Amino acid sequence: MSTLSSLPTAPTWTKHHLIDAASLTVDEIQQVMAEAQTFSEILQRPVNKVPILRGKVIVNLFYENSTRTRTSFELAGQSLSADTINFGVSTSSVKKGETLIDTAETLLAMGIDAVVIRHASSGACHQLAQYFGDRVCVVNAGDGYHEHPTQALLDLFSLLQKMDSVAGKKITIVGDILHSRVARSNIHVLSKLGAEVHVVGPSTLLPVDIGKLGCIVHTQIEPALEDADVVMCLRLQLERQQSGLIPSTAEYTQLFGVNRYRLETYAKPGVVLMHPGPMNRGIEITSDIADDPRYSVITHQVANGVSVRMAVLHLVLGIHNLKGDAFNETVG
Amino acid sequence: MKQLVKGGRVIDPSQNLDSMQDVLITDGLISAMGPDLPTDDVDELYQLSPNHWVTPGLIDVHVHLRDPGRLDKETIQSGTEAAIVGGFTAVACMPNTQPTLDNLSTLQYVNYTAKNTARIPVYPVVAATKNIAGQELSEIAELKSHGAVAVSDDGHCLMDSRLMRLALSYCQMLEVPFVCHAEDMDLSGKGCMNEGYYSTLLGLAGIPNVSESVIVGRDIQLSRLTGGHVHFAHISTRQSVALIREAKAEGLPITAETAPHYIALTDAALTNYDPDFKMNPPLRSEQDRLALIEALKDGTIDAIATDHAPHTPDEKALPFDQCPNGVIGLETSLGVVLSTLYHTKLLTPLQIIARMSTGPAQCMRLPGGTLKVGSPADITVIQPELKWVVDVTQLKSKSRNTPFKGKTLQGRAVKVFSKGKELLLDNAAVLEPVTLTKEAVTIS
Structure with missing residues (x-):
């Protein structure tokens, strides 16, 4: 686990959610890049899994069809040892007319830690984040024509290679x-x-x-x-x-x-x-x-998606982790 | 029965009057006006302070009362109570109810319910076309003979230009205003906010300004052709303002209204995707906002009307592009207008009351909008300096969808008289501990 010691031990990251790239600071973007670099090295190893989000539950809430982004987030969560659950729209009560907020309430009651959401409506992610406040982290995996911030971050990461x-x-x-x-x-x-x-x-x-x-x-x-x-x-x-x-x-x-x-x-x-x-x-x-x-670099973009999403999940969930447990244990 | 409203500043645009006057009401009619009227003989005395405005009752010519059909959103009773709190002594209600207000039995239901549950007059605007489907005209003559004051397909635009021509021609014959929801539905498409920088930033489909102004242009030309009176509802763009100004200069029978939100807010307010800022037409740019204020100043726009459009919290909880259009406005209209136009010194009190009382009455050819001796005593007493916070839990409306929730507004109606009858304002009483006093003087 030596590489993990290169992670910032006292991150200055303060966002509970990653909703848009518009509000990211240069410093925050660079933090994602630094962490993604570490994770991409870890992913090269024979045992490419780290336990830093052990015990965390991440739900992939995808209202639009997506294979690559969803799989990428799923792999990212699993590589961090989180439990990732796919909440598919076609298999859920969403089809039965449940609203986004109803679904959010249900997920909150189940005690989850983060939601990765893709939705056809611009702003759906805002709405979810507003509802959760600091209780659950929200990561935008694409909302309408608004933003897809992890894609831009992985594009940047690919360019920086x-x-x-x-x-x-x-x-x-x-x-x-x-x-x-x-x-x-x-x-x-x-x-x-x-x-x-x-x-x-x-x-x-x-x-x-x-x-x-x-x-x-x-x-x-x-x-x-x-x-x-x-x-x-x-x-x-x-x-x-x-x-x-x-x-x-x-x-x-x-x-x-x-x-x-x-x-x-x-x-x-x-x-x-x-x-x-x-x-x-x-x-x-x-x-x-x-x-x-x-x-x-199109295939690199796909590969880099996993490490960048690991970085994002770690940073947003890291806020909750600062009080101790997995993050400090691992780094220590 | 004699009532005296004493010591206030009377602002009556119908008489171009702005001075300290007492107003005497005898049996529901205004019987005298002048400085220092004698108090003997008076049954009820309302002693005001010099900073109270005494104005003709405010009139809102564009409200959706949702009755019949969606009583969970609003009723004729709750909507008119909200109107009274807002300082209004009359409203005109729009016909997109369930069923549509396009037939005599529904009109009779509205008239009956208003008579029995509303404390102020409710003037029905009926559908211009059956079921607001834009196919065939409603039986406008019959509806007019039962109290309809205007026709409108509000919520939709009559896209068929031939039918619009026929409708205007028919309205001209019957002397009924056509209230035009000016929107090219094709240009609007799936738009859900103003088209511009903010729609691009937020990734929401935009509604361009021309979506409104091409129809304004069309209907001005059809008005010229037919002589029909077109009243443009909820005007939101500077391009429409320019066209209307030109048409009025030409002497065409054109009137127009805008809503408080268009003069107080712009599309920059949408960055949080709050559905309580979604309405149609959408909040526009700062340039449009300023043009609307200019148009209110010079009278190009005759009226401020709320387009009060109640929706349930459940419907407004949908994502921005899916939730219904519309915001409520009856209880905040005056406060927003005074905060935006009076306290900023953009419009004079006379201009403001003209757009909220006299102008609306003239647009829809309604009684009221004046304090002339002999008129029914529909009077609003306004405390323009009073600061208050919009607490949605205190609203009389059944709905909560206002973009002004939590905002501090300056200016509020504190007393409303309808034909001399004092309609209580509990909210104002709470907010207004001392300035307004009422002493009943009983002469034995």
């Missing part, structure tokens, strides 16, 4: 910004750390005043990609065509698809290519570059 810092780097997010919580969280995190964030997509998929979040807005791919250090593609939901926001996916691909030609012609040599997944291969990104290890 390729570069010392994102400060001054041109990072371009390509695609459906309007419906993307990943884009919003990334704009917050990356701009706080001094990156120059650019977004590009069809004008019908760019939200009003997105520039005021701290990014430069384009509707043409070439200037957006020009000299980019990082290109982050977003998933294009196929129903955007049905709702009239774009005429066809083919036209989208023609205008905004990221392919080898565009990447190699405009972006910096050695550009880092990212995608939060799942990919629509051949639509927003072509397979040849998505699978090209010279550019793509």
Whole structure:
């Protein structure tokens, strides 16, 4: 357990919940990065489980389908020796009309320690956190079009494996910004750390005043990609065509698809290519570059998801742990 | 029976009057007004201090009383009691009840219930189209002959422009105002807040300003075509204000109202996703807020109406994008308006009372809104300096969905007379320990 001694023994982390990236401080982001680094080393070991959240119960409350994020949180919790429970919507009373607050009340009565929530409504996570106060930790795993903070943190972590810092780097997010919580969280995190964030997509998929979040807005791919250090593609939901926001996916691909030609012609040599997944291969990104290890860190993003989520769970639950028990025992 | 309201500052926009006057009420009618009226002969004397305002009874031309149908949210009785606490002596109720107020029997139910349970007049606004479905006109003439004061599909916009033209033409014939919920439903889509920086930040679908103003523009043109009187409900955008100002300058039969929340709050207040800040139209930007205040000042907007829209806590506990639109406002309206417009010196007392009493009466062609001798004694006594905290547990309304919960407001109605009858205000009495005294002088 020697590596754990490198964890900050008196963390300055004060948040009971991780609801959004917008309210994270640079210091907090760096704490997550430092812890994630430690956990990613631990995950390389033959026995890759630490007992620091032993006895804690974490509930994954997913109102939207998700395989990778839910599995990633589940693995993160288990690697910290917490008991993780999946509260699937299809198998619960939520289907029978139970409201979010009713569900929260039930979970509270069961004596759980943390909830990881994904919900189709922006702000659902706020509502849950407001209800719980400091009694249960809430971690946002994606709410509507609002935020997906752990995705942005794992994206940053993946970038920091390729570069010392994102400060001054041109990072371009390509695609459906309007419906993307990943884009919003990334704009917050990356701009706080001094990156120059650019977004590009069809004008019908760019939200009003997105520039005021701290990014430069384009509707043409070439200037957006020009000299980019990082290109982050977003998933294009196929129903955007049905709702009239774009005429066809083919036209989208023609205008905004990221392919080898565009990447190699405009972006910096050695550009880092990212995608939060799942990919629509051949639509927003072509397979040849998505699978090209010279550019793509897409599989690293998935792997890093576990260590970053371990860090987040440890930090929010660590507040409760400070009084003694597992955390201090382990570190001591 | 003679009552004398003595020593207050009388503010009556219908007579352009703002001075210290006594008001004499004889058998429910205002019988004399003047400085220092004699107290002999008077059965009841209300001695006020010079900082009390004596105004024509306030009128709210846009409330949802939920009766019939959703008595768990509000009833005609609870809603009118809330109105009295708010200083109102009359309200106009909207027709989106269950069943819809689009037929004679439902109208008779409303009239009957109001007569038996409400202490102030309730003026029914009936549905413009059957079941507010936007397909066929309601039997407006028959409903008018039974007390309907206006028609509206409020909550929905009549998107069929041809039907809107017919409705306005018919309303012109019957001399009935059409209360227009101006919203292009396609432009609004699934929007649940103002479209702008905050909707982008919060990841909520936005409703653009033009969603309102394109319909305002359309209906101004249809008013010009048909001569029908369009009263624009709950105006929220600067673009609508500009169009209405222009239409009025042209002399078209156009009137408009806005709500207290649009002049006190902006979409910046939504950062906590509090469903008590969700209404339709949504809270707009600061630019819009300022334009609305300017429009209230110059009379482009005639009336402040609450759009009082009660909902149960259970419904408002749903996530922001799923919970119903609407906030209650009857009990906070005056306090919000005085805090926002009077104590900031943006509007004069005469302008404020014009928008809350005389103007609303004129928009809907209602009696009231005046203290002229001979008028029914509908009077509101206001203590403009009184500070009070909005305690939702003390509301007369059955619902609690107000964005002003816990807020300190300055200014409140302390006494309301309806046709000379004094309607008690227990809340005000608690809050107002000394300034208002009433001495009954009995002459033997």
